[in-house]
Amino acid sequence: MSDNKNILDIDENLRLLGTAHVSKTSVDLVREQINEYKPDIVAVELCESRLAALKKPEGIDNEDLLKIISEGKSAMIILQSALSVQQRKMGISSGEKPGAELLEAINLADELKIPVELIDRDVVVTLRRAWRKMGFREKIRVITSLLDGDEDDDFDLEELLEDSDLLSSMMEDVYKIAPNAGHVLIDERDLFLSGRIQQIRGKGKILAVVGAGHISGIQMNLKKPTIETTSKLPELRKQPKKPSWPKYLMLAIPILLISAVLWSGIKGDFSTVWDSALIWLALNSLLTGIGIIIARGHPLSVIAGALASPITSLNPSLAAGWFAGYTQLKVSPPTGKDASDFLEFPSFYSMFFKNKAGRVIMVTSLGNLGSTAGTFLAAGLISSGLI
Incomplete structure (x- = not known):
């Protein structure tokens, strides 16, 4: 067994290889371990969609943008992109693209005719579960942390790989910022990765290439009975259900307000009806417009959002x-250049405010945010005037 802290032999037929997804050293280490360990199976911390993105990096075309708009996925795309920006910054500084070592593992395994197993949960499921489990304050903390461009927090990736205490400290920081997201992104995936490894054990020598931060969690879960980890995989694969209360709340607000305003009209209090209508129109339009302006939207987009919001x-x-x-x-x-460049920008600002594809997403997201704020503020003011 190697002295490297991120090479862990569970038994003679299972070796865990911990890597940093943006480290050139990890790419070399993966190549070295496959040639040295000679596994019968290479298990990789990837899902089908992440593998496709690594093999054929693509931008985001107009059809994708229409789908994002119509399915209300703009906030999710912003979160995923912000995470990618942070990882890409690290990759740029180390000379490697994020996930280069995982792709190297797959390419070398294919070259050597070694079967590959993708053992990670679908990234969309992971992000949705994390987003749904986070409360409002936690989401704000996560986004603020992701958008913090402080360059003074630089660190040596190779030192991180060698120093388990430093790695543990960074993992603890994730829980401090967003405990619910940390549970999904780390604990759940540790369990999922362990369950998938258990499913393929017994088929020969396995080299599992995973992020170094997952090593300790996987090791702990592998000590549990196989049935205990594998039986939880179906539940961990489930898409989280949308809570129903926001929909009912957004439905109840206009019903109650319209009812109250109509009652004022029936009583002949038309000044209240007029004032309520003005407040509703003004606040919805104004805050929606401000959100779109912040997103640097086109004037016609500002007008469209402002007119539609009430x-x-x-x-x-x-x-x-x-x-x-x-x-x-x-x-x-x-x-076409905007589409291809979307996922290549090194900063969140460039991705969403300078790139036209990103700006469409930001206009959609901030327009919705402004409209929601306008709805609640207007509802509060109108209600206080009617009571």
Whole structure:
């Protein structure tokens, strides 16, 4: 067995290899271990979608943008992209693209005719579970942390790989910032990776290439009975259900307000009706417009979002940001270069505010955020005037 702390032999037929996803040393180590250990199976911390992205990095085209807008995925894309930016910054400084060592493991295994097993959970499921489990404050802390461009927090990746205490400290920081997200991104995936490894044990010598931060968790879970880990895989694969209360709340607000305003009209208090209508129109339009302006949206997108907001706020199945995003897509369509460059920018600001494809997503997201804020603020002011 190697003296390297990130090479761990569980038994004679299972070796865990911990890597940093943006380290050139990890790429070399993967190559070395496959040639030295001569596994019958190479298990890799990837899912099908992440593997496809590594093999054929693509940008985001107009059809993708329409899907993001219509399915309300703009916030999720922003979170995923912010994570990618942070990882890419580390990769740029180390001279490697994120996931280079995982791709090297697969390419070398294919070259040597060694079967490959993808053992990670689908990244979309992971992100959705993390997003749903986080509370509002936790989401704000995560986004603020991801967007913090402090360059003074630089560290040596190779030192990180060698220093288990430093690695543990960084993992603990994740839990401090976002305990619920940390549970999904680390604990759940440790369990999932362990379960998948257990499923393929007994088929020969296995070299499992995983992020160094997962080594201790996988080792702990592998000590449990096989049935205990593998039986939890179906539950861990489940997409989280959307909570129903936000939909009912957004439906209840306009119903209650319209009912109250109509009652005022029936009583002949038309000044209250007029004031309520003005407050609703003004706050919904104003805050939606401000959100789109912050996103550097086209003036026509600002107008589209502002006009749509008072109406969409009365209908939970619609969103002002969709109209603004669609308008932005039409009046300032991303070029082929914008699409291909979207996932290559080294900063969050460049990705979403300088790139036309990213700007469509940001216009949609901030337009929706402004509309939601306008709805609640207007509802509060109108209610206080009616009571």
